[in-house]
Amino acid sequence: MKEKSIDVLVIGAGAAGLGAAIGAAREGVNEVVIVERDERSGGILNQCIHNGFGLHYFREELTGPEYAERIKNIVRQYPNIDVRVEQYVHQIDYKRKEVVVISTEGATVYKPKSLVVATGARERPMGGILVPGTRPAGVFTAGVAQRFVNLENRLPGKKAIIVGSGDIGLIMARRLTLEGVEVVAVVERMPYPGGLERNIRQCLKDFNIPLYLSHTVVGIYGKERLEKVVIAQLDENFKPIPGTEKTFSVDTLVLSVGLIPQSTLFKDFLKIDPWTKGIVTSSSGRTSLNWIFAAGNCTIIYDLVDWVTEEGAVAGKFAAMYVKNNWESAKFSVDKGQNVGILFPTWYEEGTNLNVYLRVKKPMEMGTIRIKQRNNLLYSKKHANLMPSEMVNIKIPESKIGTGDIVVEVVE
Amino acid sequence: MKKEEMVCIMCPLGCRLTVILEDNGELLVSGNKCPRGIEYGRQEMTEPLRILTSSVLVKNGDVPLVSVKTNKPVPRKLLNEIMDILRKTSVEAPIKSGDVLIENILDTGADVIATRNVERIEIA
Numbered sequence: 436m437k438e439k440s441i442d443v444l445v446i447g448a449g450a451a452g453l454g455a456a457i458g459a460a461r462e463g464v465n466e467v468v469i470v471e472r473d474e475r476s477g478g479i480l481n482q483c484i485h486n487g488f489g490l491h492y493f494r495e496e497l498t499g500p501e502y503a504e505r506i507k508n509i510v511r512q513y514p515n516i517d518v519r520v521e522q523y524v525h526q527i528d529y530k531r532k533e534v535v536v537i538s539t540e541g542a543t544v545y546k547p548k549s550l551v552v553a554t555g556a557r558e559r560p561m562g563g564i565l566v567p568g569t570r571p572a573g574v575f576t577a578g579v580a581q582r583f584v585n586l587e588n589r590l591p592g593k594k595a596i597i598v599g600s601g602d603i604g605l606i607m608a609r610r611l612t613l614e615g616v617e618v619v620a621v622v623e624r625m626p627y628p629g630g631l632e633r634n635i636r637q638c639l640k641d642f643n644i645p646l647y648l649s650h651t652v653v654g655i656y657g658k659e660r661l662e663k664v665v666i667a668q669l670d671e672n673f674k675p676i677p678g679t680e681k682t683f684s685v686d687t688l689v690l691s692v693g694l695i696p697q698s699t700l701f702k703d704f705l706k707i708d709p710w711t712k713g714i715v716t717s718s719s720g721r722t723s724l725n726w727i728f729a730a731g732n733c734t735i736i737y738d739l740v741d742w743v744t745e746e747g748a749v750a751g752k753f754a755a756m757y758v759k760n761n762w763e764s765a766k767f768s769v770d771k772g773q774n775v776g777i778l779f780p781t782w783y784e785e786g787t788n789l790n791v792y793l794r795v796k797k798p799m800e801m802g803t804i805r806i807k808q809r810n811n812l813l814y815s816k817k818h819a820n821l822m823p824s825e826m827v828n829i830k831i832p833e834s835k836i837g838t839g840d841i842v843v844e845v846v847e
Numbered sequence: 848m849k850k851e852e853m854v855c856i857m858c859p860l861g862c863r864l865t866v867i868l869e870d871n872g873e874l875l876v877s878g879n880k881c882p883r884g885i886e887y888g889r890q891e892m893t894e895p896l897r898i899l900t901s902s903v904l905v906k907n908g909d910v911p912l913v914s915v916k917t918n919k920p921v922p923r924k925l926l927n928e929i930m931d932i933l934r935k936t937s938v939e940a941p942i943k944s945g946d947v948l949i950e951n952i953l954d955t956g957a958d959v960i961a962t963r964n965v966e967r968i969e970i971a
Binding site: 481484485486496497498499500501504584585586587588613614632633635636637641819820 | 853854856860861895897898899900901902904910911912914916923926927930944962963964
């Protein structure tokens with residue numbers, strides 16, 4: 436097998452991986468290699484042809500492919516970044532610091548001084564929601580339906596129901612409607628929508644697509660192709676209420692019930708959050724092993740791709756600093772206080788800025804977000820209309836932070 | 848009188864607006880915390896505007912579709928008509944992101960532009 440010693444290896448050339456390569460190259464290391472499974476870089480951005488990307492990073496509203504192109508143009512400015520597509524990571528030997536990558540050229544053993552994991556997320560599959568009935572053709576995850584329509588010029592069906600009101604589901608409701616598919620309903624098990632308000636308005640209300648909150652699918656029927664889907668209302672314990680069933684004759688069910696960080700390749704040697712499946716990191720992007728960093732949707736599921744690229748760049752920068760001078764510093768834990776559902780990072784590493792991302796546990800009309808380090812209040816501010824579906828980002832500069840564990844809480 | 852509840856999307860604050868359009872044409876917006884909310888409510892009530900994103904067939908390209916958008920917001924009521932035009936449109940590769948594919952579509956003042964690059968492949 437061919438062996439290749441390099442400075443930084445990045446797994447994944449999506450928004451996080453490209454950001455990581457830029458962050459590492461800027462820091463002045465010699466060779467940065469990105470290995471990507473797909474036939475082109477850009478990741479999921481290539482199929483997200485809708486707009487709304489880039490407002491933070493580029494101060495301009497871009498579509499997914501435009502955002503990817505902008506990032507790739509920055510990558511091209513660094514001759515020390517090598518983007519390699521159609522590469523499969525086969526195995527990682529964390530003790531010998533070796534990564535075996537398979538491609539049409541055969542196997543290559545990379546020996547990087549540091550590694551950045553930017554593997555993104557997978558869609559939660561049908562098995563994840565346990566629906567009774569048959570298993571006919573015509574059931575797709577939203578990302579698969581999106582790929583069919585936006586990249587391959589194929590429609591998934593003629594009449595569709597969408598399960599899950601996350602942003603991808605809402606955007607697919609609009610996209611399918613515009614392409615002539617009749618979208619009969621979007622079904623959401625929570626009493627509030629999972630996606631952003633602007634998407635509720637511009638993807639559903641604009642096209643008169645009904646949204647059934649506190650409803651779930653209780654049956655999927657069809658012989659070869661999907662024929663009908665039965666939904667029912669849920670009580671406060673998420674149990675279907677008998678007598679509330681509604682039947683829709685559809686040939687397509689699009690599933691948009693969330694994303695799961697893609698971390699299985701690393702589960703034997705990196706600390707993974709057992710609940711979210713995200714790779715646990717510090718504020719530098721460092722994982723539980725000092726030479727491995729991670730960023731983007733393989734750590735937590737972000738709302739904005741801009742944040743993914745930004746955190747990618749942070750992880751790339753510190754991965755490069757580790758290559759240059761073994762950079763590593765004291766770690767303090769960042770803990771969830773009351774009303775905090777999802778929190779990033781897990782540790783604060785001295786010498787970095789603290790970029791907190793959080794989701795509240797439940798909708799709150801008004802809440803005060805407080806970040807405390809021992810008796811020192813690092814941040815305290817009122818936020819209106821806090822929703823679990825809308826991630827909050829708070830930046831605390833290094834200069835304000837001392838030593839000790841940190842707690843993030845939301846007080847109603 | 849026409850009354851609509853909506854969430855302002857001009858900034859992340861997300862004010863819950865109540866917009867009332869009286870029969871005499873008078874417009875009342877409440878729930879907004881800044882003047883941009885009034886402008887948003889007025890626009891949404893009278894002539895909602897949207898950026899349309901979609902895709903168009905490509906001939907001799909390395910991929911079958913090129914993603915496109917209107918480079919300015921267009922009236923929402925024209926979205927289906929624009930989609931009908933896009934469905935009948937096909938373009939020749941190569942295409943560069945930003946290329947104008949259809950100028951001034953339906954006299955809206957907006958162009959339909961490509962949002963990705965498509966390489967040309969020659970079939971021998």
